[in-house]
Amino acid sequence: MSPTGLDAAAREQFRQLLQEMKRTAADAVDARLHGDGEHRHDEAGLPLHKEETDDDAAAETQRQADVAHLARTATALHEIESALARLDEGSYGLCIDCEEAIDLRRLQAHPAALRCAACQQQFEGHRLRAGGRG
Numbered sequence: 001m002s003p004t005g006l007d008a009a010a011r012e013q014f015r016q017l018l019q020e021m022k023r024t025a026a027d028a029v030d031a032r033l034h035g036d037g038e039h040r041h042d043e044a045g046l047p048l049h050k051e052e053t054d055d056d057a058a059a060e061t062q063r064q065a066d067v068a069h070l071a072r073t074a075t076a077l078h079e080i081e082s083a084l085a086r087l088d089e090g091s092y093g094l095c096i097d098c099e100e101a102i103d104l105r106r107l108q109a110h111p112a113a114l115r116c117a118a119c120q121q122q123f124e125g126h127r128l129r130a131g132g133r134g
């Protein structure tokens with residue numbers, strides 16, 4: 001009997017889903033870090049005249065967006081890997097805070113969810129009140 005209420009078929013389903021998500025996230029990180037072929041800046045048809053545009057500022061803005069996106073993807077990747085590890089341990093589907101089974105609909109929407117909806121809300125509330133920026 002599984003304490004999570006997930007049978008073997010459901011666990012296998014989530015495993016496949018998570019592995020697919022992991023591949024997608026890993027590819028995204030890879031593309032950002034190593035570049036996917038040549039890096040060209042003419043996608044938007046912008047002129048490449050440094051004299052005409054404040055190119056440094058635009059490049060900096062783009063770089064910051066890239067870094068933020070990369071950080072989000074890296075976090076997601078980490079969550080997916082934790083979820084896969086918990087699938088092996090048999091603790092997948094249990095809230096890491098209250099250890100109750102996470103609602104199946106929530107898991108289906110967020111297969112890498114660590115907490116039940118109530119604990120996640122509390123967690124995010126604490127984080128906001130702690131005054132963390134971003």
Ligand SMILES: [Zn+2]
Pocket residue numbers: 095096097098099100115116117118119120
């Ligand atoms: Zn909980």
